[in-house]
Amino acid sequence: MFVTPYLFRAAVAACLLSAGTSTFAQVQFNLGGVVSYSAAVRAQDIDRGDLDGDGDIDLVSASRGDGKIAAYFNDGFGGFGPQVMLDSSAVEVLDVDVLDLDGDGDNDIVYAIFQNGRITWLINDGAGNFSAPAVLVQNSFTGACSAICVADLDHDQDLDLIAIQYPGTGVYSFYLQGPPGTFTYPGNTIYSVQGGQSVAAGDLDGDGWDDVVGGGSNGLTYRPNTGTLFVNPLSLAQSFGAATNIVDVVLSDLGNDGDLDVIAASAGSGGIYAYSNDGLGHMDSGSLLASMAGISGLTLGDVNGDGMEDLVATSSTTHTIEWFAALGGTFDDIGIVIANDAFGAQAVCVADFTGDGVSDVAAASDADDDVAWYKQLPLQQWSPAHLLTAPAGNITDAIAADLDGDGLEDAVLLL
Numbered sequence: 001m002f003v004t005p006y007l008f009r010a011a012v013a014a015c016l017l018s019a020g021t022s023t024f025a026q027v028q029f030n031l032g033g034v035v036s037y038s039a040a041v042r043a044q045d046i047d048r049g050d051l052d053g054d055g056d057i058d059l060v061s062a063s064r065g066d067g068k069i070a071a072y073f074n075d076g077f078g079g080f081g082p083q084v085m086l087d088s089s090a091v092e093v094l095d096v097d098v099l100d101l102d103g104d105g106d107n108d109i110v111y112a113i114f115q116n117g118r119i120t121w122l123i124n125d126g127a128g129n130f131s132a133p134a135v136l137v138q139n140s141f142t143g144a145c146s147a148i149c150v151a152d153l154d155h156d157q158d159l160d161l162i163a164i165q166y167p168g169t170g171v172y173s174f175y176l177q178g179p180p181g182t183f184t185y186p187g188n189t190i191y192s193v194q195g196g197q198s199v200a201a202g203d204l205d206g207d208g209w210d211d212v213v214g215g216g217s218n219g220l221t222y223r224p225n226t227g228t229l230f231v232n233p234l235s236l237a238q239s240f241g242a243a244t245n246i247v248d249v250v251l252s253d254l255g256n257d258g259d260l261d262v263i264a265a266s267a268g269s270g271g272i273y274a275y276s277n278d279g280l281g282h283m284d285s286g287s288l289l290a291s292m293a294g295i296s297g298l299t300l301g302d303v304n305g306d307g308m309e310d311l312v313a314t315s316s317t318t319h320t321i322e323w324f325a326a327l328g329g330t331f332d333d334i335g336i337v338i339a340n341d342a343f344g345a346q347a348v349c350v351a352d353f354t355g356d357g358v359s360d361v362a363a364a365s366d367a368d369d370d371v372a373w374y375k376q377l378p379l380q381q382w383s384p385a386h387l388l389t390a391p392a393g394n395i396t397d398a399i400a401a402d403l404d405g406d407g408l409e410d411a412v413l414l415l
Helices: none
Strands: 005-008 015-018 024-027 035-037 043-049 058-063 068-072 084-087 093-099 108-113 118-122 134-137 144-151 160-166 169-175 188-194 198-202 211-216 219-223 238-240 246-252 261-266 271-275 287-291 295-301 310-315 321-324 336-339 345-351 360-365 370-374 397-401 410-414
Touching (some): 043 093, 043 370, 093 144, 108 144, 118 144, 134 160, 188 219, 261 295, 336 370
Parallel strands (some): 015 035
Antiparallel strands (some): 005 410, 246 261, 261 271, 295 310
8 A cells, every 4th residue: 555654843742633624633642732733625825924923933824625714823943833723714715915904013814715706804913813804805806806915006104905806807906995904895997917817016117106017817917006096098008028827926126226027927838937127117028037837836035045035936737846046137047946745836935934044935735735834954955844734635654753853753644
């Protein structure tokens, strides 16, 4: 019989481990205590931030199969506690973001639900205790909400929402925030793009107002914000580049020339593409930074501590997480493989989870229902996956041993 091993880094030495989505197997170790690990079915997105005000970086996952928004609290040394379910009704959730939406100094959670076009948030009391789900925007799309981002679009010192619809003609809409947590409804159209999947905001033309870039099945579109809440003619919107099926888009100053450029993950063209900005919001035709079949997610972060933002990407078909180091104006076109067993990898984030001053990564994987993090080791090596969720399937055996030399017993599960 073929068995698959899974490594769990112990936060305590007794674990209650999931043997599927609704049944559990208990594994008892020597040090006492119980931790509950359950699956994140079709894990779709992940984000990080300090949720409980203790100065370390916690994680939040969104899993579309079980409609779950869940938090994982860090002890400051990479010992994550049990999965804390915050919402179990977010069926087909695609996007989750950790940010201070209401401006009270702590991180809230905002997420987009594909199924019903709903944007929902969880309000943080500052100690990691969250409110019941509160709907910010509901059924404003004729399709479904696939991605969101935030920016102060009207210069009133609070964050507004930008959202995109998928499938069909993706309508980029924005919602202005009034009193904390209240938004204009319905939203105002920014632009339309076919099959929208990603959106980002930043000042691309140097006028002090955040503009919007979105990606969809037909490519990329840029819409300038002239300070008039996008009442400027739709004809000002610009489509650019030849890459298709844009699944993620980020903004970064590639040329160190003081303006933001566009970096896109193109599943249709199989790679990461860069579009240089002339400082006035005019992007060039683009260049291939790196090929990556099945690319599904993209993020920025200083992985090697050299002060430059690197790229980290996921592939849902090769099941890899790869790091592309910044080289000052461009990126290494050969990625360093962080993991090659993140089956159906969808999203990744970068943070120092252990407090040692070195960046680690965490990822959400759709095919194996996993949320996991990977510690960066010396010489650009990476640890095996530290699973924060139990794999779906039947646990046939479990072995306890200190595998990483931290003095804590870890669990190896056999499926």
